[in-house]
Amino acid sequence: MREAVNSAAVTFRGNQARHRHGWLRLTPAYSVQLVERLVGELPARTRVLDPFCGTGTTLLTCAEQGLSCTTVDLNPFLVWLANTKAREYASADCTRARTLVLRMAEASRRAAPRDPWLPPIANIDRWWHRPTQLALGRAFAVLARSQYSPAVRDLARVAFCRALIGSANVSFGHQSMSFKVNGTLPTSAVARLLEGAISEVNEGARVALTKPRAGALLGDARSLQGSVKQRRFDAVITSPPYCNRMSYIRELRPYMYWLGHLDVPASAGELDWRAIGGTWGVATSRLTRWQPPEPTARLLPELVPVLTAIAERSELLARYVERYFSDMAAHLASLRQVLRSGATAAYVIGNSKFFDVLLPTEQLLALAMERLGFARAHVETLRTRTSKAELFEFLVTSVRR
Numbered sequence: 001m002r003e004a005v006n007s008a009a010v011t012f013r014g015n016q017a018r019h020r021h022g023w024l025r026l027t028p029a030y031s032v033q034l035v036e037r038l039v040g041e042l043p044a045r046t047r048v049l050d051p052f053c054g055t056g057t058t059l060l061t062c063a064e065q066g067l068s069c070t071t072v073d074l075n076p077f078l079v080w081l082a083n084t085k086a087r088e089y090a091s092a093d094c095t096r097a098r099t100l101v102l103r104m105a106e107a108s109r110r111a112a113p114r115d116p117w118l119p120p121i122a123n124i125d126r127w128w129h130r131p132t133q134l135a136l137g138r139a140f141a142v143l144a145r146s147q148y149s150p151a152v153r154d155l156a157r158v159a160f161c162r163a164l165i166g167s168a169n170v171s172f173g174h175q176s177m178s179f180k181v182n183g184t185l186p187t188s189a190v191a192r193l194l195e196g197a198i199s200e201v202n203e204g205a206r207v208a209l210t211k212p213r214a215g216a217l218l219g220d221a222r223s224l225q226g227s228v229k230q231r232r233f234d235a236v237i238t239s240p241p242y243c244n245r246m247s248y249i250r251e252l253r254p255y256m257y258w259l260g261h262l263d264v265p266a267s268a269g270e271l272d273w274r275a276i277g278g279t280w281g282v283a284t285s286r287l288t289r290w291q292p293p294e295p296t297a298r299l300l301p302e303l304v305p306v307l308t309a310i311a312e313r314s315e316l317l318a319r320y321v322e323r324y325f326s327d328m329a330a331h332l333a334s335l336r337q338v339l340r341s342g343a344t345a346a347y348v349i350g351n352s353k354f355f356d357v358l359l360p361t362e363q364l365l366a367l368a369m370e371r372l373g374f375a376r377a378h379v380e381t382l383r384t385r386t387s388k389a390e391l392f393e394f395l396v397t398s399v400r401r
């Protein structure tokens with residue numbers, strides 16, 4: 001077992017300095033260094049699958065190393081982001097994107113229009129002060145009307161997303177986003193954020209990739225056959241949701257509302273209910289009625305005493321954990337259908353704690369793999385995750401039988 005290290009270099013913070021990998025932050029993105037190591041160990045021409053795309057770290061790393069990668073996510077914003085990060089950009093695209101973003105910055109400084117379109121995000125005043133909302137709205141109107149190519153507009157969208165978060169009253173803690181109280185920003189702040197963002201985004205876009213092929217697809221990791229065309233992948237490198245009640249939709253909703261991936265609060269809850277480990281809004285109330293399609297004890301009897309211990313404190317949380325493993329089992333069964341025999345699987349995953357009950361997610365995942373058609377399941381400890389001594393991140397590997 002590798003010695004655990006507690007290093008920001010193996011988390012999303014380590015990704016921020018790395019050109020395209022650092023374009024936008026998603027707290028649970030896994031480390032580029034780790035993915036580079038895993039991709040680097042694969043033979044040339046390996047066909048890689050990442051069934052939980054997130055920000056597209058696996059896709060981009062494969063594109064940088066010249067490997068084919070298909071990645072899947074049920075969040076359309078993340079599918080867009082991953083494809084945008086792994087695209088080839090001509091120098092002219094970067095020049096035009098700069099022109100467009102400078103026009104957006106100029107519009108953000110004006111006093112008119114006084115009522116630009118603003119997204120229907122609940123409680124928008126909590127996110128941005130009114131003058132900032134209007135400056136963002138005026139910048140966005142220029143982007144929405146522009147006639148440039150999709151590549152140019154996508155670069156401008158990334159710059160806009162960076163300005164959105166740069167001007168929002170939020171901070172990112174170790175596990176999730178929270179609101180913070182900001183002083184009112186000067187009216188020129190949005191313009192300065194946009195100008196800075198497009199310089200950084202272009203710096204990454206100008207770095208050539210080594211033949212990216214395949215890409216990110218909208219789909220469900222529990223029914224991969226329906227989403228991926230390629231049916232014989234050679235390797236999986238991924239990081240599934242952890243069983244820790246973190247909601248990606250909750251964290252990503254400012255980007256998603258502005259870019260039109262969410263229109264009403266109900267659609268956010270719907271998407272979270274479909275996500276593995278989803279726990280936000282309607283997802284929580286639906287859990288109370290959820291029943292496992294198959295008794296959990298059949299596949300994972302080891303989970304039963306853990307569920308019983310959690311249920312003593314909260315029936316709802318026990319059900320949450322049971323649904324997580326039911327979904328992961330459905331995922332592994334579906335995954336097996338699209339892998340060739342002998343394909344390798346590498347999962348980065350964290351354990352969790354509910355009250356005083358430790359949930360050994362990595363061990364349970366390894367057992368589920370062994371029982372669902374994978375052999376040689378192995379758990380390696382990568383790093384400690386928090387100040388809590390028992391929480392770690394692991395690499396679980398196996399081979400499809």
Ligand SMILES: C[S@@+](CC[C@H](N)C(=O)[O-])C[C@H]1O[C@@H](n2cnc3c(N)ncnc32)[C@H](O)[C@@H]1O
Pocket residue numbers: 026028029030031051052053054055056057058072073074075078219220221222238239240241242248274275276277
């Ligand atoms: C831990 S994140 C992946 C992070 C990624 N490795 C990165 O570097 O950004 C897990 C991802 O799984 C996605 N997800 C959750 N349930 C899913 C499902 N049923 N099918 C496909 N993707 C799903 C979430 O939207 C989230 O993006």
